[in-house]
Amino acid sequence: MHVRCACPACEQPVLDHLPSEGGELRCAQCGWQRPVPKELIVDDAPVRCLVCDSPDLWRQKDFPQSVGVLCVAAGAILSSIAWYYHEPVWALGILMAFAAADMVLFVVMPDVLVCYRCRARHGGVKLTHEHETYDHETGERYRQEAIRMRQP
Numbered sequence: 001m002h003v004r005c006a007c008p009a010c011e012q013p014v015l016d017h018l019p020s021e022g023g024e025l026r027c028a029q030c031g032w033q034r035p036v037p038k039e040l041i042v043d044d045a046p047v048r049c050l051v052c053d054s055p056d057l058w059r060q061k062d063f064p065q066s067v068g069v070l071c072v073a074a075g076a077i078l079s080s081i082a083w084y085y086h087e088p089v090w091a092l093g094i095l096m097a098f099a100a101a102d103m104v105l106f107v108v109m110p111d112v113l114v115c116y117r118c119r120a121r122h123g124g125v126k127l128t129h130e131h132e133t134y135d136h137e138t139g140e141r142y143r144q145e146a147i148r149m150r151q152p
């Protein structure tokens, strides 16, 4: 499993790999570390956030939205070039090819578990149908909590 997060101590991005029997999460920049007992990892998936201990995680595709947007934009641009040269079949074909590529990418991309509180992403995990996608109510609850925490 790998964990990507912002270091709680120095806020630098952290990417660390963990064996499925647990271990230690550490920041290479400042030496922050946090033990991960093996009870926290059940069937190759974390039961709570390994960074902040929050029990709420949502599953999502490990697919940077910018790549998807770029893909669609590239398709649109190429397609309008084809239109310009009076090649409607090409124009349509290009659009469809890019849409299909976008879909295929989305399907083959692995899922990650993201923490509602600290946004740590747990990748290389084995997910079941019990892992839920983003829930707006839970997200809102954590957003409110974060606002309260920031107030003195």
Ligand SMILES: [Zn+2]
Pocket: 007, 008, 009, 010, 011, 012, 027, 028, 029, 030, 031, 032
């Ligand atoms: Zn750090």
Ligand SMILES: [Zn+2]
Pocket: 049, 050, 051, 052, 053, 054, 115, 116, 117, 118, 119, 120
């Ligand atoms: Zn967290």
